[in-house]
Amino acid sequence: MDTLLLSRMQFAANISFHILFPAINIALCWFLVYFRLRYSAARGTPAAQAWEEAYYLWTKVFALSFALGVVSGVVMSFQFGTNWPGYMEKVGNIAGPLLGYEVLTAFFLEASFLGIMLFGRGRVSDRVHMVATLMVALGTTLSAFWILSLNSWMQTPAGFRIEDGVAHAESWFQIVFNPSFPYRLVHMLLASTLTASFLIAGLSAYQILRRTTNAGTQKALVAGVVAAAIAIPLQIVAGDLHGLNTLEHQPAKIAAIEGIWHTERRAPLTLFGLPNEVEGRTDYAITVPGLASLILAHDIDAELKGLSEFKGEHPPVAPVFWSFRVMVGVGLLMLAVSWWMAWTLWRYGRKMRRVQPASEGRPSPHVEQVPLARWQLRVLAGMTFSGWVATLAGWYVTEIGRQPFMVYGLYKVADMVAPHAPGMVLSTFVAYLALYLFLLVAYVLVLMYMAKHPAMPVPASPQGARAAVPLGGPT
Amino acid sequence: MDITWPELLPLIFMGVMGLSLLAYVVLDGYDLGVGILLPLATDAEKDIMVSSIGPFWDANETWLVLGIGVLLIAFPRAHGLVLSTLYLPVAVMLVALILRGVSFDFRIKGRAAYKGMWNALFAAGSLLAAMAQGWMLGSYLTGFDTSGWSLAFSALIALTLPTAYVVLGAGWLIMKTWDELQHKAMAWGRRALWPMALALLAISAATPLVSPTVFDKWFSMPDIIALLPIPVACALGLLAAWHVLRRPAVVAAGYGWVVFASTVLIFVLAFLGLAYSIYPYIVLDRMTVWQAASAHESLVIIFVGVAITLPVIIVYSVFLYRVFWGRATELSYLAPPPGEPPQSRARAS
Numbered sequence: 001m002d003t004l005l006l007s008r009m010q011f012a013a014n015i016s017f018h019i020l021f022p023a024i025n026i027a028l029c030w031f032l033v034y035f036r037l038r039y040s041a042a043r044g045t046p047a048a049q050a051w052e053e054a055y056y057l058w059t060k061v062f063a064l065s066f067a068l069g070v071v072s073g074v075v076m077s078f079q080f081g082t083n084w085p086g087y088m089e090k091v092g093n094i095a096g097p098l099l100g101y102e103v104l105t106a107f108f109l110e111a112s113f114l115g116i117m118l119f120g121r122g123r124v125s126d127r128v129h130m131v132a133t134l135m136v137a138l139g140t141t142l143s144a145f146w147i148l149s150l151n152s153w154m155q156t157p158a159g160f161r162i163e164d165g166v167a168h169a170e171s172w173f174q175i176v177f178n179p180s181f182p183y184r185l186v187h188m189l190l191a192s193t194l195t196a197s198f199l200i201a202g203l204s205a206y207q208i209l210r211r212t213t214n215a216g217t218q219k220a221l222v223a224g225v226v227a228a229a230i231a232i233p234l235q236i237v238a239g240d241l242h243g244l245n246t247l248e249h250q251p252a253k254i255a256a257i258e259g260i261w262h263t264e265r266r267a268p269l270t271l272f273g274l275p276n277e278v279e280g281r282t283d284y285a286i287t288v289p290g291l292a293s294l295i296l297a298h299d300i301d302a303e304l305k306g307l308s309e310f311k312g313e314h315p316p317v318a319p320v321f322w323s324f325r326v327m328v329g330v331g332l333l334m335l336a337v338s339w340w341m342a343w344t345l346w347r348y349g350r351k352m353r354r355v356q357p358a359s360e361g362r363p364s365p366h367v368e369q370v371p372l373a374r375w376q377l378r379v380l381a382g383m384t385f386s387g388w389v390a391t392l393a394g395w396y397v398t399e400i401g402r403q404p405f406m407v408y409g410l411y412k413v414a415d416m417v418a419p420h421a422p423g424m425v426l427s428t429f430v431a432y433l434a435l436y437l438f439l440l441v442a443y444v445l446v447l448m449y450m451a452k453h454p455a456m457p458v459p460a461s462p463q464g465a466r467a468a469v470p471l472g473g474p475t
Numbered sequence: 476m477d478i479t480w481p482e483l484l485p486l487i488f489m490g491v492m493g494l495s496l497l498a499y500v501v502l503d504g505y506d507l508g509v510g511i512l513l514p515l516a517t518d519a520e521k522d523i524m525v526s527s528i529g530p531f532w533d534a535n536e537t538w539l540v541l542g543i544g545v546l547l548i549a550f551p552r553a554h555g556l557v558l559s560t561l562y563l564p565v566a567v568m569l570v571a572l573i574l575r576g577v578s579f580d581f582r583i584k585g586r587a588a589y590k591g592m593w594n595a596l597f598a599a600g601s602l603l604a605a606m607a608q609g610w611m612l613g614s615y616l617t618g619f620d621t622s623g624w625s626l627a628f629s630a631l632i633a634l635t636l637p638t639a640y641v642v643l644g645a646g647w648l649i650m651k652t653w654d655e656l657q658h659k660a661m662a663w664g665r666r667a668l669w670p671m672a673l674a675l676l677a678i679s680a681a682t683p684l685v686s687p688t689v690f691d692k693w694f695s696m697p698d699i700i701a702l703l704p705i706p707v708a709c710a711l712g713l714l715a716a717w718h719v720l721r722r723p724a725v726v727a728a729g730y731g732w733v734v735f736a737s738t739v740l741i742f743v744l745a746f747l748g749l750a751y752s753i754y755p756y757i758v759l760d761r762m763t764v765w766q767a768a769s770a771h772e773s774l775v776i777i778f779v780g781v782a783i784t785l786p787v788i789i790v791y792s793v794f795l796y797r798v799f800w801g802r803a804t805e806l807s808y809l810a811p812p813p814g815e816p817p818q819s820r821a822r823a824s
């Protein structure tokens with residue numbers, strides 16, 4: 001294997017591992033803000049305990065995921081220099097400031113307020129603690145903003161000029177808000193919402209199945225299902241608009257996504273099939289006539305460009321084609337599951353309200369009374385990590401679809417790579433891969449372990465009781 | 476001598492990068508040091524040690540991201556050269572930092588039976604990261620020379636930088652702990668202080684020998700006198716640390732912070748000396764600050780960001796340390812029960 005291929009594989013492994021955790025954290029932090037607000041609002045009522053316990057368990061998950069996100073992110077920031085020095089030499093004038101603003105505005109915000117958010121209760125006032133939690137949420141979202149701005153600029157570069165082969169900034173506004181950025185940002189924030197929602201709903205369902213609930217399990221499950229049910233239709237609309245935008249700026253990517261080999265009018269939508277790049281056709285294709293033109297151009301007779309128009313400058317077809325179908329497939333599954341669960345919950349809630357008049361207050365069903373059937377819970381538990389699958393698949397569409405370019409239409413990946421000996425890159429690649437597999441297994445096992453032991457340590461008496469809890473980091 | 480704005484900006488960024496890396500070395504230095512010391516403590520003490528760095532380590536590590544970030548933002552050419560030359564030690568450091576950062580959380584959240592494994596990984600990651608950083612520093616100081624002497628020099632720093640971190644970590648623990656563990660920390664500090672002092676001496680002697688550029692800067696006539704305060708202050712710092720480390724009574728009287736403070740002083744002075752040696756190069760003898768710098772308009776846009784945000788970051792970092800001031804306490808995600816002020820928990824044991 002050559003250095004280029006190994007460097008690409010290593011980069012892909014690193015970023016794929018990294019994105020798993022931001023995908024959870026960006027939205028999970030807003031869930032924590034929500035739990036925290038509900039807790040404050042419910043203070044003095046029995047519901048407060050439930051919100052507190054939900055907050056407690058999911059803070060533990062957040063802290064763990066955040067640690068993984070930070071350390072894998074540090075790897076990312078070194079990657080450009082160690083493996084892609086050409087990248088910074090050519091587009092450093094643009095990538096540099098964007099990455100710089102991410103560090104300055106987002107990372108320090110997250111990292112500094114994280115300590116207070118996690119361990120500061122009782123040391124700072126409730127208000128300050130709430131502000132710290134908000135700052136962390138803001139920080140993660142802001143960092144998504146900057147990094148996606150850079151990534152989008154690499155997909156649809158704008159606002160620059162080239163001097164001696166090096167990109168120079170002309171308009172920072174056009175650079176930051178480049179043509180694909182709004183779509184990508186919205187699509188990614190929704191992807192994170194879905195990832196966190198299904199994680200919360202799925203793990204809560206798992207707790208109920210295992211009978212290891214705490215008082216907050218029910219509330220967390222409902223919050224997850226409702227958030228997912230709201231986010232998924234938005235995501236599908238956003239994805240569709242994103243596709244239209246891509247058609248305008250990266251037609252070769254769309255041709256690969258849809259498996260359109262030759263330019264044609266009334267292009268059919270290929271549901272499934274085996275892309276055959278050697279022959280330039282899709283084998284065993286199941287198609288719907290005219291639908292691709294309809295979806296992509298909103299006109300059944302529209303002409304779509306085929307791959308043959310981009311000889312040597314289009315991405316490998318099969319990975320893009322398949323990743324796209326995985327993402328959309330998971331998205332449709334999410335739609336079905338979340339709406340169905342939300343429907344069941346809603347009907348149950350209506351029935352309860354009819355049985356118990358409003359004067360007696362809202363029903364506070366005991367945790368065992370979750371209105372979902374066991375097999376519904378099993379479906380939810382099975383979807384726990386579905387957000388990861390769709391998010392990774394989506395990124396593969398985007399990133400592999402940009403090949404062979406590093407910055408679309410301007411610089412090729414092959415010109416940016418550091419000329420290391422393949423053996424050296426191979427050795428680090430294997431080391432990273434082994435480490436990531438180990439950590440991924442540990443992470444999932446520990447999540448399940450936490451789900452099975454969700455109890456909050458009980459602070460018995462005001463004096464001395466807490467000293468009995470063993471010292472030692474987060475309990 | 477008048478300097479134009481386009482000439483000045485790269486220098487300012489060199490300063491920002493240097494200060495970030497200094498902040499990193501001092502801040503992550505103490506938590507790496509605490510990690511290296513972990514195997515020497517009992518299980519209960521391990522928990523206290525980890526608690527003492529719990530709220531800080533993430534923010535500490537972010538200074539590394541900023542330092543590397545500025546290298547990348549302001550000096551893209553040097554960034555590629557430095558990091559691709561240091562490919563292997565960087566990879567080792569990253570793997571070590573990953574292990575360390577995650578063990579911190581896993582050790583307490585996972586099954587109790589695995590706590591020992593995560594503790595071991597935490598310590599091993601801390602040591603390995605410190606050694607890799609030492610190697611990189613050595614390699615950088617020799618201008619990435621790969622002759623036998625230069626490699627030996629890098630190896631020397633790889634072996635001794637951890638001792639410096641251990642002294643910092645011990646100094647931190649002296650401030651943050653009490654009784655038995657505090658006494659242990661003093662003993663650890665005493666044992667690590669000598670290797671650190673020797674290393675400092677060896678590096679100061681070897682750097683000019685390895686690099687003629689550095690030799691000329693330090694050993695020409697008026698300069699040598701002007702520079703004298705640096706080694707003298709270093710020696711005084713070492714003496715102060717040694718003095719306090721040997722006297723439990725002084726620590727009990729509330730002067731435990733002197734160990735940490737004088738170690739930080741030594742780090743700062745070593746850094747100033749280094750900065751003086753290297754200026755105006757960014758890669759010794761190969762690339763000056765100006766040759767490596769980004770386009771002016773890109774530096775300006777990021778300068779605005781730095782000028783506004785860096786002071787704010789410093790203010791809220793100070794706030795963070797204020798909030799967790801005092802002895803290390805049990806860390807919890809929960810609010811303490813009413814009626815119990817957090818400070819009183821300090822010596823709860």
Ligand code: HDD
Pocket residue numbers: 015018019021022023025026065066068069070071072073074075076077106107108110111139140141143144147148188533536537540
């Ligand atoms: C859409 C979101 C997203 C994407 C595409 C990336 N990241 Fe990231 N990153 C985050 C979202 C994020 C985050 C949400 O802000 C993190 C994850 C851990 C955490 O929860 O914060 C984070 C942490 C994080 C850190 C640690 C910051 C700290 O010390 O606190 C670094 C250095 C990076 N990232 C760097 C990168 C680089 C160089 C990327 C691209 C090549 C990248 N990230 C892709």
Ligand code: HEM
Pocket residue numbers: 008009011012015016019084087147148150151154392395396399400403405406413
């Ligand atoms: C976070 C989600 C992301 C994922 C899952 C992802 C995934 C990938 C994958 C799979 C590749 C390899 C493509 C190939 O070689 O066939 C790649 C390449 C690359 N990506 Fe991303 N990427 C993500 C975000 C980003 C961001 C935010 C940036 C930059 C700011 C970026 C910059 C690059 C670069 C420089 C390469 C290497 C060169 C190349 O192969 O194009 N990626 N990424």
Ligand code: HEM
Pocket residue numbers: 155183184185187188190191192194195235236238239240242243246253327328329330331332334387390391392393394395396397398399401
């Ligand atoms: C079901 C309808 C969906 C459609 C039509 C759709 C459409 C798209 C398209 C066209 C792209 C490629 C953008 C490009 O040109 O680079 C994309 C990327 C992506 N998708 Fe989807 N998507 C859908 C569902 C989902 C779901 C459910 C998730 C995750 C939970 C998801 C996550 C992503 C991510 C993370 C990316 C890469 C980042 C980006 O470019 O925005 N998508 N999607």
